[in-house]
Amino acid sequence: RYMLPVASDRRTDWPSHPFAARDSLHEHDMWAVEGLTHRYPTKVLAELLSTCPQYCGHCTRMDLVGNSTPTVDKRRLSLKPVDRQSAILDYLREHPGVRDVVVSGGDVANLPWKHLESFLDRLLDIETIRDVRLATKALMGLPQHWLQDEIVEGMGRVAKRAAGQGVNLAIHTHINHVNSVTPAVAAAAAAMLDAGVRDVRNQGVLMRGVNDTPEALLDLCFAMQGEANILPYYFYMCDMIPNAEHWRTSVAQAQDLQTAIMGYLPGYATPRIICDVPMVGKRWVHQLSEYDRELGISYWTKNYRTSIEAEDPDALTRRYPFYDPIDTLPKAGQEWWRNMKSPERVRADGDEAAARSREASERQASSSADAGA
Ligand code: SF4
Incomplete structure (x- = not known):
């Protein structure tokens, strides 16, 4: 349901949200050097390659x-891999405030092991790096990769060195459905843990028609936690990218799901459902500051600047919007969006919508206070 682009799955009324964007999280805008997204104060994302086994x-x-x-011209990594890696490592040496590096792509499984090990070795040479997370969906999609002798032995060397330096080395994988937790996946996770990786964690994506029920999420979490030794860590709400409206859920549904799955798994293995809000970053779905359910606009705030906001005086007081799929809204909300002529108009009316929803919450707060009195 989420790998094959089947036309009959797509919505015909709103295939894409008007604010959908191919790089909805502005990761490219926040490249400190090619492939290195500096989006949080102390952590970065290193995109070592742009391919994936899935x-x-x-x-x-x-x-x-x-x-x-x-039909689509994609962005390209233009530097040679060796130059890109050197630029990334130089940046990390020059920025000792960065302590946490997600080594990703694409998928690190697509990098020949000797290149990945060499990069990790040079990364571990930087004393200020304390957390390293390797992102690989291949642990689920191609577990045989992580079971190869060369990889298991190599990971053993890297994990031993990381542990000796007190660096947390973990693997983050991406499993969305219990049917994908096969014995081979469990074996790959076990091989990595035996090699000395501190943790194998899952960052799945919450998607309509795939896993958007408490039962589907809990089945998946119990299989990972109980049978494969993979920690159910996060479920991200599907990002606002084009042609994803049939998969996206509303924030309200995500909040209900988060509430519904509480109390079944050990606390440390109860996944958080996350909204990755453009220009803000990851937020638990209950952390919004306001929510207009009719228009499907939630508003979020943040407590740090991204790398491109150093000069922006309003970065920490602004409220940042996130949009529910329009087909999930009540009729009046759908009508409001249908009458919008252009994204600019939506932005302007979005501000009016924000004022409207603020008034509504103030009214609600004052009537509850009256009732209490
Ligand atoms: S979501 Fe992750 S696993 Fe899937 S194609 Fe993108 S980088 Fe690869």
Whole structure:
């Protein structure tokens, strides 16, 4: 349901949200050097390559990952891999405030092991790096890769060195459905843990028609936690990328799901459902500051600046919007969006909508206070 682009799955009324974007999280805008997104104060994302053993339809990095197609010209990594890696490592040496590096792509499984090990060795030479997370959906999609002798032995060397330096080395994988937790996946996770990796964690994506029920999420979490030793860590709401409206859920549904799955798994293995809000970053779905359910606009705030906001005086007081899929809204909300003529108009009316929803919450707060009195 989420790998094959089947036309009959797509919505015909709103295939894409008007604010959908191929790089919806502005990761490219926040490249400190090519392939290195500096989006949080102390952590970075290093995109070592732009290929993946699986190409998910909902890929948040769809603008970069995979080759161009006859209809879509994708962004390209233009530096030679060796130069890109050197630039990334130079930046990390020059910025000792960065302590946490997600080594990703694409998928690190697509990098020949000797290149990945060499990069990790040079990364571990930087004393200020304390957390390293390797992102690989292949642990689920191609577990045989992580079971090869060369890889298991190599990971053993890297994990031993990381542990000796007190660096947390973990693997983050991406499993969305219990049917994908096969014995081979469990074996691959066990091989990595035996090699000395501190943790194997899952960052799945919440998607309508795939896993958007408490039962589906809990089945998946119990299989990972109980049978494969993979920690159910996050479920991201599907990002606002083009042609994803049939998969996206509303924030309200995500909040209900988060509430519904509480109390079944050990607390440390109860996944958080996350909204990755453009220009803000990851937020738990209950952390919004306001929510207009009729228009499907939630508003979020943040407590740090991204790398491109150093000069922006309003970055920490602004409220940042996130949009529910329009087909999930009540009729009046759908009508409001249908009458919008252009994204600019939506932006302007979005501000009016924000004022409207603020008034509504103030009214609600004052009537509850009256009732209390
Ligand atoms: S595994 Fe991750 S990087 Fe690869 S296509 Fe899927 S979402 Fe994109």
